[in-house]
Amino acid sequence: MEESVAEPKSLTILIADDSDTDRLILAVLVRRLGHRVFEAKNGQEAVQLFQHCDPDIVLLDALMPVMDGMEAARQIKILAGERMVPLIFLTSLSEAEELAKCLDAGGDDFLTKPYNRVILEAKINAFNRMRLMHQALSSQRDLIRERNEQLVTEQEIAKRVFDNVAHTGCLDAFNIRHHASPLALFNGDVLFAAPFPAGGMLVFIGDFTGHGLPAAIGAMPLAEIFYGMVSKGFKGADVLREFNQKLKKILPPGMFCCGGMIETEFKHNQLQVWNGGLPDGWLVRTSGELEVVPSRHLPLGILPSDQFDDSMDTLATEPGDRLLMLTDGFLESRNAEGQLFGDSGIRRALESRAGTQHPFDAVMEAVGHFSASAADTDDL
Numbered sequence: 001m002e003e004s005v006a007e008p009k010s011l012t013i014l015i016a017d018d019s020d021t022d023r024l025i026l027a028v029l030v031r032r033l034g035h036r037v038f039e040a041k042n043g044q045e046a047v048q049l050f051q052h053c054d055p056d057i058v059l060l061d062a063l064m065p066v067m068d069g070m071e072a073a074r075q076i077k078i079l080a081g082e083r084m085v086p087l088i089f090l091t092s093l094s095e096a097e098e099l100a101k102c103l104d105a106g107g108d109d110f111l112t113k114p115y116n117r118v119i120l121e122a123k124i125n126a127f128n129r130m131r132l133m134h135q136a137l138s139s140q141r142d143l144i145r146e147r148n149e150q151l152v153t154e155q156e157i158a159k160r161v162f163d164n165v166a167h168t169g170c171l172d173a174f175n176i177r178h179h180a181s182p183l184a185l186f187n188g189d190v191l192f193a194a195p196f197p198a199g200g201m202l203v204f205i206g207d208f209t210g211h212g213l214p215a216a217i218g219a220m221p222l223a224e225i226f227y228g229m230v231s232k233g234f235k236g237a238d239v240l241r242e243f244n245q246k247l248k249k250i251l252p253p254g255m256f257c258c259g260g261m262i263e264t265e266f267k268h269n270q271l272q273v274w275n276g277g278l279p280d281g282w283l284v285r286t287s288g289e290l291e292v293v294p295s296r297h298l299p300l301g302i303l304p305s306d307q308f309d310d311s312m313d314t315l316a317t318e319p320g321d322r323l324l325m326l327t328d329g330f331l332e333s334r335n336a337e338g339q340l341f342g343d344s345g346i347r348r349a350l351e352s353r354a355g356t357q358h359p360f361d362a363v364m365e366a367v368g369h370f371s372a373s374a375a376d377t378d379d380l
Contacts, residue, residue, distance in 0.1 A: 011035045011128060014055040016046035016072065017090055018064040022113060026059065026090070029117055033124065043067030047075045055085065057127055059111065062091040062102055070105035077106035084134035086127035169194040169227060170201065177360040181380045188257075189327050189380075190219045194230040200266060202230050202239065206259040206300075207278065207327040218257060218301075221246050236263035236272055237310040240300070244308045247301030256301040260325045263312065271323060272312040276300060279331050280343065282350060284359045286320035290350055293323070322359050324350075329380040330363070333371040341370050 013035050017023040020041075027037045038053045040046040044067040046060060058076060062069040073087055089102045092113045099110065109123060171178055171193045178191055188208030195201050204226055208218050222243055229239050240261055247257055258277030265272070273293055275281060277300075281293030297309055315323075326346075333341040349366035350359055367380075 011056040011124070012038070012053060013124070014038045014040065014046060014049055014053060014058045014060075015090075016040040016043065016049075016059070016064065016069065017061040018042055019061070022061075022090070026115055026120075029115060029120055030059075030124075032117075033121055035124070043069055043072030046072045047079070050076050050079060056131060057124060058085060058087045059090055060087060060107075062089050062098075070101060073102070073106040082138065084131050086131055088123060088127070173201070175201075176203070177358065179360075179364060179380065188216060188219075189329070190222065192223060192226045194227055196230060197233050201264045202226075202236055203262040203264075204239070204259060205262075205278065205325050205327065206257045207329075208257045209255050218247055218251055218255070221250065222257070236261045236274060236312055240274055240310045241305065241308060244300045244303065244310075245305050248304060251301045256299040258299040258327070261312065262323065262325065269317050269319070271315040271317055273315060273323070274310065274312040275325075279326055279328055279346075281326075282324040282346065282359070283315055283317070284322045284324060284350060286318060288355075290347070291315075293325075324359050324363065326363075327380070330367055333367050333380070335370050341367055345370060 013030055015023055015026055015030065015037060016039075017026065018041055023039055023041075027039055030037050038049050038055065040049050042064045043060075046058070046069075047067070049055075050058065060069045060073060060076075064072075069089060073089075076085065076087065086108045087106055088109045088111050089107045090111050090113065091099070091102065102110065108127065111120065111123060169192055170176070171191065173193065173195075176193060180189060180191065188206075188210055190206040190208075191204070193201060193203045204222075206219070206222065208216070225242050225246060226239060229242060240259075243257075243259070251257075256277070259274075260276070260278045260281065261272075261274040263272035273281065274297065275293060275295040276297035278295055280295055283291040283293055285291070293313070293315070296313070303309075317323075324346075330346065331340065331342050333345075335341075345366060346363060349362045353359065353362035
């Protein structure tokens with residue numbers, strides 16, 4: 001950084017002044033400081049020369065014929081774009097309003113007539129340091145932008161590979177409603193669904209610790225295990241044990257997956273549910289009665305295989321009953337005052353819904369209204 005802001009031996013400086021004498025005196029002083037000089041007699045010439053010589057600093061008289069210095073300053077700032085070109089007005093003006101107009105036009109400082117060599121050199125060196133620091137910051141910004149674009153491209157490619165592995169299965173089935181609004185291209189929330197060969201369906205909802213790509217890495221092996229085992233007829237408990245064993249092996253300490261496994265048996269009108277670390281689920285009866293489906297187990301990837309409990313709760317159901325499972329992003333949604341939506345928000349949404357409103361729509365509408373004016377802080 002020190003080398004990048006050191007004053008160079010020579011700068012290119014554009015001087016615009018309609019007074020031949022003043023322009024000659026200033027040009028001589030600047031050349032004696034070791035800089036290269038281009039001269040213009042009015043604002044129009046200054047704008048034309050700016051495009052030709054690409055100066056590092058512009059010294060511009062405020063009052064000139066054809067085009068005054070303030071209009072020339074506006075056009076030069078437009079031509080400079082994002083590049084910082086310090087613009088110093090040469091003026092004998094003393095009224096505050098007139099000087100303020102120069103700054104409003106894009107000027108960065110003033111140099112009063114008659115010129116003082118020491119002040120001139122100090123101003124040139126000071127603004128050159130600012131110019132070089134701006135260049136360094138702009139280069140770093142462009143590099144960050146380039147790296148970010150490269151990262152996004154790589155993640156998009158990885159996401160396509162991930163989607164090919166973690167395909168949606170039968171999430172488009174008539175009896176499934178689902179929503180996902182990740183904070184990033186990759187996220188730690190997963191949802192799998194697949195039919196059993198002999199009838200029924202297995203659904204898994206998971207929430208890995210963290211956000212983004214690190215949180216999504218563990219989802220790929222789970223997807224392969226899930227779809228591979230279900231296609232062969234393995235039940236939910238078998239898949240859970242395989243999930244836990246795999247995650248315990250591959251995840252670093254402190255990382256795990258909160259999950260819920262739902263196994264449907266339509267012939268017997270019942271659900272088998274395993275909840276490990278997710279928020280409590282809700283069984284919404286056709287009568288409107290609500291039953292909590294509690295989280296009874298630790299998340300996947302924490303316990304060794306010999307301590308892992310794969311037992312699932314059996315829920316007797318009737319046609320029209322609905323099971324609601326969700327990740328903690330809903331409970332942790334906040335409003336503008338910083339209040340949490342929480343379990344109480346879910347209960348209020350379910351209890352206050354209209355008789356024909358689907359529980360899914362009631363919850364989505366409620367959390368949307370609650371956090372409409374606040375930024376998202378988690379995957380939903």
